[in-house]
Amino acid sequence: MTTLADPELKPSRPAPAARAWRRGPGRLPYLLLLPCLVVIAALLLWPLGQVVVMSLYDLDSVRQVRGDRPWPFAGLANYREILSDPFFHTVLRNTVLFALANVVLTMVLGTLVGLLLHRLGRRMASFVGGCVLLAWATPALTGTITWKWIFDDTNGLVTWLFNALPDGLSTSLFGRSDWTGYGWFNSPLSFFAILTLVVVWHSFPFIAVSVLAGLKSLPGELLEAARVDGAGPWRSFWSVTFPLLRPVFGILVVLSTIWDFKVFTQQYVLAGGTQDRPTFMLSIYSYATAFSPPPKYGLGATVAVVLTVILLVVTGFYVRSLLKQEEL
Template identity: 40%
Template structure:
């Protein structure tokens, strides 16, 4: 007795394996996220939409006092993107950002490596010192460093006078743009290095000790173990830290603005965030200021795309 099986002709779709039905996810997680998303939409979405609308308008002091704004089209963006001052400030901001990111990351990584070699008590002491620097508000840190570099009574000029024997009293560190950014770099690195140090320390402690010991037995030095073993293990952390540092140092405002108030020259020391604020307040051209802010947001989004791609790659 023979049994016959019916084979479906190709192309009819009957020969394909049965598809599994997708299980619909529970809406409960979305319900939990709804309040946070609503708050985020109000606090971030509305100001961003309002900023974009203002960037396409003639919005000055008259509009701030109640007169309706007029439509400007792309005029504000054309003015910003053809302004020599904008590109000069943008170049200055990028140059400072590169120096600040490199210095902060190198110093923070060195502090993380130092913490791995310290004993428990000394590591706790160093951690407390780093936390104090990291937790200090930006304006407070600027005031403290401004006192240290004060022209007449600053401790820096006093120490330099004792060391060199020359009279440094009366020397202004903020009047020269180069030394101004040097002081600003000290403030940014002083506040940013602890975050890099703690994050890198947390990542480096996850590297298996067996791998490091095996590399040491094979004759690998400290530099080789760091660059060939430890860095690949924490590559994702390094990417995130660099992207975040770029964003933070490119949108500086409080530190630059406060330091200018102590003694810096505004025209020669303004970074992108401060320049956008000055365009709106000094000239009263809020439409142009909004357009420059939108351009800055676009730059931040382009930089942030590296972080988003890295996050999605890790999820895959």
């Protein structure tokens, strides 16, 4: 007769691996993430910290930045000077309006192209998608130089097309028949229109591919049920597709906002430098303030910090909205 004292009936002790699993992951995930955090700190946080530090000092020469003498401390004087400058408010307005217009156009065009790719056959979708990705794969500098040639005032494609119009039609529509020598980049309105065209052309393929990937992950039964219920393409998109892909669209809006706020290469190439002040935005304003004679590195760093804070606020707002949606 066996009793409770029988060693065969004693509960066996769990194995070491099972005990570790019950205690939780412990420090292993943090140790695995440590190399990535070190790289991020070295490549991102350290330069950002240096920019913040420079914004608190009065630095106006390379010798002063590289010298052994202590930097002259300015405190928040650079921030007060920037925020009280009327030109800074003009630059901020240009940046916000430009980013808003580009985010809307990029999201709309990218979503439409993504929907088109989703409805095409496999071969045609692969061909069209490959052609679309060429714009995204093209370096920003190369693409902008190409667009600048297209709008060249003498040999550009757009100038040639407008000169090909009948003189009467061109005069009645635009008030001129000869377009040779017309400065497409001289007017702020036309400059921002061309810059918007360049940025949207370079940005929408990423949105299209991301939307296409999201559409591929949707259950086909829901879309089929919507079609059976009589919902058209527009109704199906807003009632089924968009709610399911809301997190994807949220992330894409955040990324597009960050990219459009930081546009620099396209504007610098199209404007031919930093001489066109009426078309300044925050990125090129920071560069021109820091490096154009007379250089003001402290003020340039201050503008960069202000731009970073704006992007952090916008990103935090979108992330918080996404988290709330996930909780609901």
